[in-house]
Amino acid sequence: MGKIALITGASRSNDMGSAICRRLASQGIDIYFTYWNAEEEWPDKFKKEILEFGVRCDGLYIDLSDRNAAFTILDSISNTLGFPTILVNNAAHSTSDGYVNLDAKTIDDHYVVNMRSTFLLCVEFARRFEKSQQQSGRIINLTSGQDISSMPGELAYAATKGAITAFTKSLSIELAPLGITVNAVNPGPTDSTWMTDEIREVLAPKFSMGRIGLPEDAARLIGFLASDDAEWITGQVIHSEGGFFRS
Template identity: 40%
Template sequence: MPRLPHPAPEDLRGDPLPLRGRTALVTGASRRGGIGHAVARRLAAYGASVYLHHHVPHDVAMPWGADRPEEVLASVRAALGDPDARVVAGPGDLTDPAAPAELIATAASAVGGRLDILVANHALSGSDGTLDTIDAAMLDAHWAVDARSVLLLVQAHVRLRPPAPGGRVVMMTSGQDIAGGMPGEIAYALQKGALASITRSLSTALAEQGITVNTVNPGPVDADYLTGADYEAVAAGFPAGRWGMPDDPARLIAWLATDEAGWITGEVINSEGGFRR
């Protein structure tokens, strides 16, 4: 096999819109304070058309509450790098086994007929506990949202997208296998660990179809869910003295979606800013 030539000088300078013409679905993008919103803004700024999935009832039930979908949509549209790109939003309850395939089809149709990039950012918050307090209902709830729906989204994405270079899948995990783990969130840690474990298998399965698969652990991110002394204690664990912000993992995820990251697949990448547990 001949060796590949060195890139031409103009290819080394980079494209200010490296995702122009690409299309993306970002799940769990219902709050301007969240990672999903930050990822969608980065993808849009890089030139992609983006479909934002939201499930407002989940956030309404949480202490942090929900934003109005039109506010999130407007924020992402304001970041568009390509005036011809589209930003669309829609709901989806991913506890329904049929919802992932429906969401993929709806998103693809809304942004041009196909999807290149899938960022599975959604997760179930709450309904969890320690080994002593978890029960079957907690385990089933987290399995349905945090693992099953992600695999069904990937399956539907692969079935709909013709084999071609430039396909991307990015899943999210939570550092459950680092240092002390997550003993207070057993159901959540179990399902996020499943995504980390399946990353390499999925990347091998999808390589021939031109799709890379990677999983990102964003570490502790200030998504408006913690305040006071607990917030300061976490901040002290970072060498920089601050929490990660949503745009910190978003920059990594957006880069993984570009051609610059085409040689990166099957990896679980920790983006934790040196956090010390």
């Protein structure tokens, strides 16, 4: 049986999650994606696109703020495609705040998706992996470079995504004996669903490589980390930013 990957947050054609799905499918990996706030026809259309790679594909509509989301997702994928050996925690919640506007609800809304759902998916994946007798597994979390730069005006997002870095490094030590690598990828500012022309104009000169990052750039790195060639890489946060500078 081939590899199976679980990717969260694939809800639109040009988002990071969808690019990751395409990349892994191109490597012959079966795809199971979660989505939220997608257009009505999107899931079926995307499934058909992924099936054209010659792999199996299924998806699940789910709100990751549900405290039982991790268990629901892993039960569902196991019942449809089989147990995954690759987990990519891509989904995220993000709204602007700043110290004037930050309140309990804003913090909680970020926490339940960016931290709780990510952490619970990681550990439940590992628990089930251990029982599955699989030999090699991959966990890849998405962060946003909070360990190398500040994000004023996005305090809740920066704090909750920054926690993923610490979690990734600590979890990697626990799971290494099981054959599971745990890494994080910071894709830098990426031209996906959130970027406007105004933002592009400001950011473009800051990329040393001469262009703004695309979802496919991070997807290629994630494809490598999911491969057998990356079996010796764990506990790392890899910054894939095309020479982006923050001055």
